Amino acid sequence: MSPALSDLPLAVTMGDPAGIGPDVTLAAWARRRDCALAPSFVIADPALFEARAALLGIAARVTRIARPEDAAAVFDDALPVLPLRAQLPPVAPGKPSVAHAAAVIESIEEAVTLVLSGRAAAVVTAPIAKFVLMQTGFAHAGHTEFLAELAVRHGHRPRPPIMLMASPRLIAVPVTVHIPLKEVVAALTQDVIIGTARTTAEGLTRFFGIARPRLAICGLNPHAGENGALGHEETDIIAPAIEHLKADGIDATGPHPADTLFHDAARETYDAVLAMYHDQALIPFKTLAFDDGVNVTLGLPFIRTSPDHGTAFALAGTGKANPTSFIEALRLARRMAASAAETGAVRAS
Incomplete structure (x- = not known):
């Protein structure tokens, strides 16, 4: 019997590695107990998160996992990272590079694949820099349009995606x-x-x-x-x-x-x-x-949330990035998955 949607871990994308995506991901994991965060895993280069945790002074153990199903057993004691296939070139916080584009895109593609194959509950995206990706031929205005294309690649016919901004x-x-x-x-x-x-x-x-x-x-x-x-x-x-x-x-x-x-x-x-x-x-x-606002995409055949801020390159690696919006994106994704599990209708969107 397949696990319920609400029991699956959340798939977190790497975002631009030179931005604050790794910072807020690590800070959120450090607050996992206080914020009652459900298990999640990051699709990224584990070395990136080890280096950023050391730079930020966050006592986070980074553990490589071989599959999403391992995340729950790891999450309470370490940040689970599902390694990328693409090699991530050296990263300097605050200095975006076209050399990182392939890894950024692979992280998003893999997250969608895992969610649509029933191995993760939702996609939670860290911020990307569209201007960096566009230098490599990336043809989308942002995450939303790319996610819709990925749904089509997987055989779905999503509605035109809707950007919903959510807060209490x-x-x-x-x-x-x-x-x-x-x-x-x-x-x-x-x-x-x-x-x-x-x-x-x-x-x-x-x-x-x-x-x-x-x-x-x-x-x-x-x-x-x-x-x-x-x-x-x-x-x-x-x-x-x-x-x-x-x-x-x-x-x-x-x-x-x-x-x-x-x-x-x-x-x-x-x-x-x-x-x-x-x-x-x-x-x-x-x-x-x-x-604490969260960006939600409706109209896709899967749940997607993200923080409502960008890459904030000037803050990357400084310890000044506020993780609240990212934490709320994780919490909202879990609540949406629970609601969808009750209705059984997540893929009807």
């Missing part, structure tokens, strides 16, 4: 993500809003245990268009999409003026907010949850 104070989803602001209007269609809202609502039920999620949907223009005086996207695109969602049984409201949607009382009225563009969601989210 706010769940926010940008409908359009990493595109120039001047391209948002052309990219904003009823179908895109409807698809994002459906994936969000289903994800909140499957992975967050919210039986009937309440979605608040932002307008695009100031004051949600002011009845057409400041723009027609609300009346022509957003409002019809909301009516369609209501007809489908989704509890969606709006279009709401974004400038009145994020204060304390307003946040009590919804479970998640859908913003029309990246900064409309990320500015309030990071204002409220800069240290």
Whole structure:
């Protein structure tokens, strides 16, 4: 009998080895008991973590494991590391190198393979530097798009992936993500809003245990268009999409003026907010949850979380990197796996 999803270890990717990924991974492991962390393992070069632990003064024993199934027996006493096949060239904290790209990509690919083969519960990604990977021909804007491609490689047909930012104070989803602001209007269609809202609502039920999620949907223009005086996207695109969602049984409201949607009382009225563009969601989210926010990808046939920060090369190896967001990414991945195990529906996304 196969183990339940919630009983499997989490697969943690290496991230950019010159960034703070190794730092926060080690710091999280050092707090494993205080934070009640479930077993996980890192797909990386063990020597990288041994060297970084010594540099940071973290008393962490790094143990090579041959397979994910060994992680649980090791995790309480040592950080389990599943070695990469690719050789990792020397790493200087704070100094990214194209020479590290192959190992970074292999770590992500292996994590997805292990999760989709039922040997790990979820993928938790450490931050990568897209500009480094792109110098080697990496064709994706970020983790999210690459993970969707990997799902296709494994024979799945994922929905367009959705970036959900989660914290105890706010769940926010940008409908359009990493595109120039001047391209948002052309990219904003009823179908895109409807698809994002459906994936969000289903994800909140499957992975967050919210039986009937309440979605608040932002307008695009100031004051949600002011009845057409400041723009027609609300009346022509957003409002019809909301009516369609209501007809489908989704509890969606709006279009709401974004400038009145994020204060304390307003946040009590919804479970998640859908913003029309990246900064409309990320500015309030990071204002409220800069240290403990978690980036979740919905629409994939597996669970993926990550901290909501980047590589922070200037902090790598200094001991100043805050591991809270990474710890919360690990904890949320475990909770999502437990919720998915109850519904048996993780691969329906």
